[in-house]
Amino acid sequence: MIELSVSRLNKRFGGNHVLKDISFDIRGAEMVGLIGPNGAGKTTLTNVLDGAVKPNSGTVYLNGTRIDQLPSFEVAKAGLGRTFQVTRSFRRMTVLENLYVPAMAQGRSHKSNEVKEEALEVLDFLTMAHLRNEYARALSGGQQKLLELGRLLMLDPDLIILDEPFAGVHPKLMEVIYEYIRRVNERGKAMIIISHQMDSIFALCKRLLVLNYGDLIADDTPEKVKNDPVVIEAYLGTTEDRSGTGQHDDETRPADG
Amino acid sequence: MKRQNVPQLLGALIVAFFVAFPFVYSGGNYDYIMHICIIGFFYAILASSWSMLAGYAGQFSFGHMAFMGLGAYTTALFCHYFFISPEPTGICTEFAIGGHYLIVKNPIGVTSTTLTQDCLAQAMDKWNGTVEVTPMPVWLGVILGTIVGGIFGLLIGLLVLRLRAAYLALFTLGFSEILRATISAEIQITRGQAGLELPSLFENGITIAGHFFSKTDKIPPYFVMLFLLLGCLAVLYWLSQSRFGLFVRALREDQDAAAALGVNTTRYKVLVFVVTSSMAALAGTVYAHYVTIITPNNLMILQMSLVVAMAVIAGVESFIAAAIGAILIEFILEMLRTNFSIGGVTVDMTLWRLVFFGIVLMLTLRFARNGLLVPIIDFFTRGHVAAETVARRSDEAADTERRETQS
Numbered sequence: 001m002i003e004l005s006v007s008r009l010n011k012r013f014g015g016n017h018v019l020k021d022i023s024f025d026i027r028g029a030e031m032v033g034l035i036g037p038n039g040a041g042k043t044t045l046t047n048v049l050d051g052a053v054k055p056n057s058g059t060v061y062l063n064g065t066r067i068d069q070l071p072s073f074e075v076a077k078a079g080l081g082r083t084f085q086v087t088r089s090f091r092r093m094t095v096l097e098n099l100y101v102p103a104m105a106q107g108r109s110h111k112s113n114e115v116k117e118e119a120l121e122v123l124d125f126l127t128m129a130h131l132r133n134e135y136a137r138a139l140s141g142g143q144q145k146l147l148e149l150g151r152l153l154m155l156d157p158d159l160i161i162l163d164e165p166f167a168g169v170h171p172k173l174m175e176v177i178y179e180y181i182r183r184v185n186e187r188g189k190a191m192i193i194i195s196h197q198m199d200s201i202f203a204l205c206k207r208l209l210v211l212n213y214g215d216l217i218a219d220d221t222p223e224k225v226k227n228d229p230v231v232i233e234a235y236l237g238t239t240e241d242r243s244g245t246g247q248h249d250d251e252t253r254p255a256d257g
Numbered sequence: 258m259k260r261q262n263v264p265q266l267l268g269a270l271i272v273a274f275f276v277a278f279p280f281v282y283s284g285g286n287y288d289y290i291m292h293i294c295i296i297g298f299f300y301a302i303l304a305s306s307w308s309m310l311a312g313y314a315g316q317f318s319f320g321h322m323a324f325m326g327l328g329a330y331t332t333a334l335f336c337h338y339f340f341i342s343p344e345p346t347g348i349c350t351e352f353a354i355g356g357h358y359l360i361v362k363n364p365i366g367v368t369s370t371t372l373t374q375d376c377l378a379q380a381m382d383k384w385n386g387t388v389e390v391t392p393m394p395v396w397l398g399v400i401l402g403t404i405v406g407g408i409f410g411l412l413i414g415l416l417v418l419r420l421r422a423a424y425l426a427l428f429t430l431g432f433s434e435i436l437r438a439t440i441s442a443e444i445q446i447t448r449g450q451a452g453l454e455l456p457s458l459f460e461n462g463i464t465i466a467g468h469f470f471s472k473t474d475k476i477p478p479y480f481v482m483l484f485l486l487l488g489c490l491a492v493l494y495w496l497s498q499s500r501f502g503l504f505v506r507a508l509r510e511d512q513d514a515a516a517a518l519g520v521n522t523t524r525y526k527v528l529v530f531v532v533t534s535s536m537a538a539l540a541g542t543v544y545a546h547y548v549t550i551i552t553p554n555n556l557m558i559l560q561m562s563l564v565v566a567m568a569v570i571a572g573v574e575s576f577i578a579a580a581i582g583a584i585l586i587e588f589i590l591e592m593l594r595t596n597f598s599i600g601g602v603t604v605d606m607t608l609w610r611l612v613f614f615g616i617v618l619m620l621t622l623r624f625a626r627n628g629l630l631v632p633i634i635d636f637f638t639r640g641h642v643a644a645e646t647v648a649r650r651s652d653e654a655a656d657t658e659r660r661e662t663q664s
Contacts, residue, residue, distance in 0.1 A: 050517055071523070072516035082517055090510035092574070093503075101507045104500045105519030130649030133642045155518055 001028050002063065002079075002158045002190045004049075009058035009068075011044055018044045019055070020214040026159070026190050031181070033201040033222070034194045036211035037235050042194050043085055045211065046161050050082050051075035063158065073105070081157035085164045085194075087144040091137035095128060098136055098147055102155035122150045125183075127176055142173040149180050160184060161192045166200050178204070202226075210235060263637045268577070275483055279476050291475035297587035298482040299544045302489050304568040304583035305576035306536035309493050311565075312573035313502065314529040315509025317422065319561050320413060320429035321537050323436045324406045326556040328538025329545035330440060331405040332398030333453040338362045341391040346380035360390070366445040395456055399542040406538020407531050414530030418523055421512075430558070437556040452552030455545050478547045485543055486580065489536050493576045496532065505529050566618045572628025582630055590614060 004026040011019040018041045026032055036042050047053040049060060051072040060068040067075045081102075090098050099119040100110040108115050123129040126146045131139065136147060145165065152160055165177050181204060185191060192209075195201050201208065201222070208225045210218040212234040218225050225231050258266070275294070282290060307321045340360040345351055350361040365374040381390060413432060417425050440447045447453060457472040458481060464470070470477050496502050504525045507515040516522045545551040554560075564583075571582020593610035596603055621629060 052513055052517070071521075072513070073519050073521045076517055076519035084514065084517075088511045088514040090507050090514070092510060093506055097503060097506075100503060101515065101520065102518040104503060105521075110500070110503065130646050130653055133639075134646055151518055 002188075003027055003061070004159055004190065005059075005061040006049070007059045007061075009045070009048060009060065010056045011041075011048055011053065012056050018214050019048065022058070022211075022214075022216050024209060024216065024219055026192070029185055029188045029190050030207060031185050031191045031193065031205045033205035033208040034192050034211065035196070035198070035201060035208060035235065039213065040211040040235075041214045042211055043163060046082060046163055046192075046194065049075075049161065050080060076102075076155060076157065077106070079158035080161070081152045081155045081159070082161040083145075083148045083152065083163055083165065085167075087141065087148055089136040089139070089144045089147050092135060094133050094135055095123065095139070095147060096132045099123070099150055099154045102151050106155070119150075119154065122153045125153075126150050126180070142169045145169055146173065146176060146180075149177065153180075153184070157189070159190045159192070161194070163194045164196070165193065166195055166197045174200075260637050260640060264577075264634055271581070272487065279479055288475050291479055293588060293591050294584075295475070295479050295482045295547060296544075297584035298479075298486045299540055299547075300564060300567060300587050301486050301580040301583040302482075302540040303537055303564045304571070305486075305490060305493060305580040306533040306540075307564055308568045308573050308576040308579035309496070309505075310529055310533040312568065312575070312579070313497065313509065314505035314526070316417070316526065316529060317426050318413075318417075318429040318530075319426050319558070319565075320433045321533070321564055322556050322561040323429075323433035324410060324534035324537040325541035325544070326436060326440070326551070326553075327409050327534075328402035328406040328541035329551040329555065330447065330453070331402035331538070332395070332542040333455045333545055333551050334446070335398045335401055336393050336395065336455055337453055338364070339393045340377060341393070342380075342388060344384070344388045346376060348380060349376040364446045367448050367451045392456060392460075395458060395460070395546055398455075399539065399546070402542035402545075403535050403539040406541070407535035410530040410532075410534025410538075411527060413534070414527035417530075418526060433556060433558070433561065437553045440556070441553045447553075450552060450554075452550045455549050455551065457549055458543065458546045478543075481543060482547070485540065489539075490576065490580060492532075492536075497576070501525065501528065566614065568628075570618055570621045570629060572631025572634070574627065575631050575634055578628055578630035578634060582628070586614070 006025070007023050009019050009022040010017070022041075022045065034042050034045070044053065048055050048068065051067065051070050051074065055068055058068065059066060062075075062078050062080055065078050067078050067080065070078065090101065093101075096116075096119055099122060100115065103115045103119070104110050110116070120129060120132065123132055126149065128139075128143060128146060128150070131143065136144060139147060145168075149162075149165070162181070165181070166174055169177065178200075181191065181193070193201060193205060206221060208218065208220065208222050209216060210225060210228075210231050212231075217234060218228050218231045220228070278294065279291060284290070303321060303325060307318075310321070311317045338361055340362070342351075342358045342360050343356075345353075345358050346360060349363060352359045352361075360377055363374075363376045377390065381388070413429065417428055420428055441449050443449070444451075458478050459470065459472050462469055462471045462474075463477050465477070504515065504520050504522075507518075507520055508522050508525055508529075512522050541551075541555075567583040567586045568579040570586065571580075572578035590610055593606050593613060596606050598604070625632065627635070
């Protein structure tokens with residue numbers, strides 16, 4: 001069973017205390033939403049979990065292995081994969097080559113038919129099979145986002161962190177991303193989804209973590225988080241603001257817009 | 258024949274042309290033309306290996322000629338100072354090895370070449386021809402020079418791990434200049450600007466297929482440098498097609514994203530420095546033994562700029578293009594040496610050819626950022642991709658429509 005254990009994580013950049021004693025656990029194929037206003041520390045938390053940034057104190061264990069002091073590539077091999085807030089595809093490499101990178105980083109050969117077939121299956125699922133030999137730079141922003149997701153399928157980690165997977169994506173591609181998330185979750189993978197799109201987060205996740213200026217101010221079900229006065233004050237907007245939306249939770253928007 | 262196969266066919270024809278060239282060329286100035294070819298091959302090794310470093314891996318280093326110089330000076334110092342003697346000199350630093358002595362000559366700089374200052378010369382004078390001293394084999398110097406280049410590549414690779422873009426360029430430029438200044442300053446050992454003389458590649462000549470070639474013949478060094486170039490290109494091709502090639506390109510595109518996908522970016526960044534600096538050093542050792550002298554001027558920034566310009570004009574993202582470009586540009590630069598007159602004013606092309614070269618570089622950077630040869634190679638190797646994409650998309654759309662109709 002997948003087990004992520006984050007304990008008393010702290011990160012400071014100079015005088016800016018970005019993560020303050022963050023602790024939470026993820027057990028099994030949970031789908032967890034991570035929300036908070038801009039500057040809350042969501043991306044920093046992701047960077048710390050992924051090994052790109054070292055914490056000042058605290059520990060992170062993934063499936064019993066301590067990963068908070070490991071470099072990114074070892075964290076990836078330990079079973080944690082991520083996407084980036086701003087899409088970071090390998091622009092001057094073909095779509096297929098983008099998918100081969102994580103497969104080969106695990107010691108598999110791109111010359112094997114197995115990897116090629118797997119990559120084509122991934123592209124088929126992402127509705128991008130016809131683009132296999134195009135350079136990634138020729139893809140639209142949404143397609144590049146899908147390509148990032150495809151790379152994660154090839155990496156096949158236990159825990160996936162998706163940083164703003166729906167930002168700037170066409171509704172049709174959003175359906176593909178929804179399907180992707182559901183399918184990956186069905187495979188028994190745990191996921192942390194960072195998004196400002198509350199409707200998506202509330203629809204997908206059964207648990208929400210709310211960060212506010214480095215503090216973890218809530219860790220509960222979406223229903224409880226929505227009605228948590230601290231969260232409403234910090235992020236979702238005042239009760240008065242929300243009264244206009246009535247029962248339409250999917251219209252709830254973050255306070256910072 | 259498929260369009261994608263045209264570059265391979267052209268490549269094979271170019272190789273066949275250069276293999277046959279020394280035997281069929283009869284256009285005069287034979288030694289001069291052969292010399293340009295050899296120097297062209299030398300620059301082709303440097304430009305193609307730099308293309309792997311800068312074009313594939315995105316490590317924009319200005320230290321490539323420094324690695325070339327390290328290789329050249331290593332073999333030069335090795336051949337200049339180390340000898341094997343059956344008898345001890347008693348005045349040089351020497352080590353007994355299996356009944357012989359490894360003699361290390363004392364450095365005498367350039368102040369004098371009189372026998373009184375060179376310990377080995379003094380000993381040989383004393384022996385009066387009764388003891389035969391053996392110089393070090395050139396091939397051993399070549400191997401040592403390559404290894405030293407690789408070791409320094411490793412060190413520089415480790416030092417620049419956290420440096421990117423302009424910082425990396427400045428660091429490697431600094432390294433290059435420090436090395437050049439050190440060689441210039443250490444006159445006692447390196448003979449400074451006077452340079453170090455080296456034995457020829459084939460000091461005693463060589464007999465191939467019953468034909469004797471003297472040490473000044475151009476054919477042996479021509480084929481040594483040509484096969485060295487082909488060997489380097491083969492290694493670069495193999496690397497580019499392996500996980501190494503894929504990972505260094507991912508490294509160039511986005512180091513953090515590559516690491517997040519499990520690529521050990523540190524290892525591949527260092528490896529690409531080791532591989533390319535070893536190649537530059539290897540080229541440097543053979544070049545030094547070909548021209549039989551190496552000076553700090555060979556490490557000048559102008560020389561590095563020449564290599565960069567050759568790769569950029571041809572196309573830095575293809576080591577094949579960089580190699581072809583280097584040979585072509587070397588020829589063009591030599592052809593442009595001929596002065597001409599306009600209205601009675603003589604244009605000194607030994608200087609103006611570099612201006613011409615600079616203008617071509619600027620125009621390339623402005624209007625053809627992929628270089629002049631890479632788009633041609635792409636036309637053959639990737640020209641079909643767009644049509645394939647459109648065809649596949651049409652097929653997919655037709656499939657979807659069919660499924661929707663059936664349902």
